[in-house]
Amino acid sequence: MVDPDSFIDEKIEEISTKIGDDNAIIALSGGVDSSTAAALAYEAVGDQLTPVYVDTGLMRKGETEQIEETFSYMDSLRIVDARGRFLSELEGVVDPEKKRHVIGEQFIREFEAVAEEVDASHLVQGTIYPDRIESEGTIKSHHNVGGLPDVIDFDGIVEPMRDLYKDEVREVARKLELEEIISERMPFPGPGLAVRILGEVTEEKLAVAREANYVVEEELEEYDPWQALAAVIGKATGVKGDNRVHGWVVAVRSVESRDGMTARAQQIDWETLQRIQSRITGEMESVSRVVYDVTHKPPATIEYE
Structure with missing residues (x-):
């Protein structure tokens, strides 16, 4: 089991070293993984970080409003309305793996657009160990791992939780004193409701x-x-x-x-x-x-x- 105190100190230093004096954006979904990554990155680089929540139209009921309320303390929070673009890209797509790749690519394009605006060279993600295992094997591609496009316009992708399991992420979130609505939140898939709909979305x-x-x-x-x-x-x-x-x-x-x-x-x-x-x-x-x-x-x- 991870030691939260040591982990937090180590990852704050790691994030700060990787990003340096550059700007970065964090892919923020509101789940415990990305929220914990955002809290760590914010501690590490402060105003150099722009949290980006992409409203894909595939989210839970009231998700966008909850994100705005929970992360309002981050002045640089960006809410991107990409509902039309995601649905357009998913039109006619029925294969589960293709869905994940379409969503992964569209997420990256949305992040790249914001990164260009704020001159950010790094992308921070809340990828955890099971995401990598399932994507690197033959189970399924996660939108933030195997679902990523081959060409990504970032100098680096920073994944501070890439070696943690979900229960370990929760321990770190509690230590960071994230609200209970975040630290104890039920998992929700990165591709959202698209993977809870068989066939075309x-x-x-x-x-x-x-x-x-x-x-x-x-x-x-x-x-x-x-x-x-x-x-x-x-x-x-x-x-x-x-x-x-x-x-x-x-x-x-x-x-x-x-x-x-x-x-x-x-x-x-x-x-x-x-x-x-x-x-x-x-x-x-x-x-x-x-x-x-x-x-x-x-x-x-x-x-x-």
Whole structure:
């Protein structure tokens, strides 16, 4: 297990040495990984750092507003509205790996645009060890590792947490006294809701995935899952009122894990599952049914794509 005090001192020195007198931007998503990286980098280089949050349109409900509130103490925070550009690039893309590469490349292009404005030569990322392992193997490409384009217009990429597991990152975040809403926050994939939508990403599917994920996180909070989510996995016939509908199928998933490398599906009581399906089908007219995923990792991954 990492020693937070030693780690913080070591990484602040490392970041300061790598960036030197140059400017840098930090890819800030609001999750514990990127937030901890941002806090470390801010300690290391102060005003030389520009935190950049890219609103991809693939984020959780209320994410952008939460970011603005939580990181308002960083005067140089940039909120980039790139929703239209991401959806345009994802149009017609159905292959999961291609999705991740499209998103990874678009993220980099957004960061490069801000970097040019602020004359930044370095990019700081919250990449952690499982991201590297899965991307370097044959499991899947993470948008911030294997999903990056071949040509990147930065002198260097700084990844202070690249050797840590998620639980170790949380320890460092607590030591840095980050707010509990950040240090204890449930993991959320870098590509966002795009990997919780099977097939092409559309505005309609995004709306369903965003609301369904909000319901699931709220209803399963008492179970303290390592990760809980909802995914739009296809369409099926249902009945609403007196009408036959061909609506979306939403899969609910909740797992226990230490580091995300392996995970076990949680046992959720029937009453809770029925409340979740009732809310999702009741609040979303286009959803015809809800299923619960009982598969562990392996053989499944935690996310759907």
